[in-house]
Amino acid sequence: MFKFASCVLLLSALAPAADLAGTWQFEQAGRGGGPARVTTFVFKVDGAKFTGTYATPSQAYSIVNGVVAGNQITFQTTDDYAIPPRITNYQGTLEGEQLSLAVVRPAQANSPEAAPPPSMTAIAMRSASPEQAALDEAIAAAAQAGRGGRGGGGRGGPPAPMVLKRVGTGTVFHPTPELTRTHLPFPPFKMIPPNGLAKTPPMGWNSWNKFAGRVDDKSVREMADAIASSGMRDAGYIYVNIDDTWEQGRTVSGAWVPGRDKDGNILSNDKFPDMKALADYVHSKGLKLGIYSGPGRKTCAGYEATYGHEEQDAKTWAAWGIDYLKYDWCSASSVYDGAEMQPAYQKMALALRSTGRDIIFSLCQYGWLNVGEWGAAAGGNLWRTTGDISDNWQSMSRIGFDQQVGREAVAGPGHWNDPDMLEIGNGGMTATEYRTHMALWSILAAPLLAGHDIRTMPDYIADILLNKEVISIDQDPAGIQGTRVKQIGPAGYTLEVWKKPLAKGVAVGLFNRSLDTARITVKWSDVGITAENPKVRDLWNHRDITNAATEYSVNVPSHGVVMLRVE
């Protein structure tokens, strides 16, 4: 029996190998009227082993460790945008001219502590709006490469198989124009000096969290008006940043249209008829204007991005009067290897500098490849550290409490970790939770980019965002990112003490992530205060605290914070 089984295995391992060789495709209808999305697998077989290429419309990956056993195949794809490189496991069943393939997810893929991929939250936010549906390419690439997303059944469910058809016998991959790399090799990456901007973490507003694809000229002007009239401008919220979907490159129904004029100049779409006039208006309010693009061919929402036009786009933005650029990786994996990420960002930093205009440079690549170690050298004033935030306690607290610790050494004046924009005022958290969001971001010395509709801001949200005592912690001139000094309780439900050394004194955050009110005590010696009887100020209640000579104990509500300045 044993012999028979080994014989069958041996024969089957040898026999069908030749059947796999060739080019296979899986086709899905394009979303929102866009073109069909074709996923291609090219297999090069050598006996019972194979290699090859896997390509989505926006990204190609190497296939490694392929093995054929009977009509079953297994293989891995790799991508090098993570340390260590991300590996995705596939298994498949070959039946004649049909191949069913599924991603095999490791058990920990659903761990709540795993960093969400860049587009996960964007999918949830945008699934209802057709003009937003075109994150598709980047999402599909990320999801099918095992970085999460909804591909292969999404989180939670078993991966859905793809059924591929053989379209040819060729075993060499021929990239589509989207995947063709046309750039010359980069010069060696070298540290560039600071641009002198963002001495304290940038403050302002960004369109994405509330408006996504609905941002337009009118809403940006109205937001500038509201920032000025609400007191936000005078509290320091200066940058008015337009995120994705201002560009030409696709229509709201998803059809592809040219994103540039005949001379290669990037075009804004109908929502933004005159960017220069908009910048003039925003400047007239005493504010600055930010814009968004990325090093790839397409933005995350599928619009025109900057690949191959870095200097030209930088000049265009400078001529419009742009003061801030968020540069989002998105589909850049289709044209750059992981090793090219640093010089690709640096290329834009240098292009911005050569315009002679002061433009803050914000890197958005979700914290990949230890960006904190090279973001400043690449010319960045700030860099995202995680996937996208969403307007709920789990997302905010996971990013803020769990994914920032250990990054503090790389932050400082001119170069900041960016745990993503604020969700305060968007409705998904309580006032208590939004206070925690504001306090934590301030202790983290994070950029404070509001993301709500300022035109209709209720007073209790204004009280949170305009709390000057808390803002002064974020904007402290020493520019030191705070750290956790104590954490007790079960994971995700802890009581935490944080400190942020200030130019004068220390900010202390007493956070309660548990489900009940809890008493939290801090000893001044634990947060680096040696003075006897220090001056203690409660920054949310705006009152001085007495009788706290060596320590302070206080009841903190569930999901709440008590924030102190101790001198």
Ligand code: GLA
């Ligand atoms: C990515 C970024 C978000 C936002 C969207 C726009 O998901 O992380 O902050 O800019 O793209 O498409």
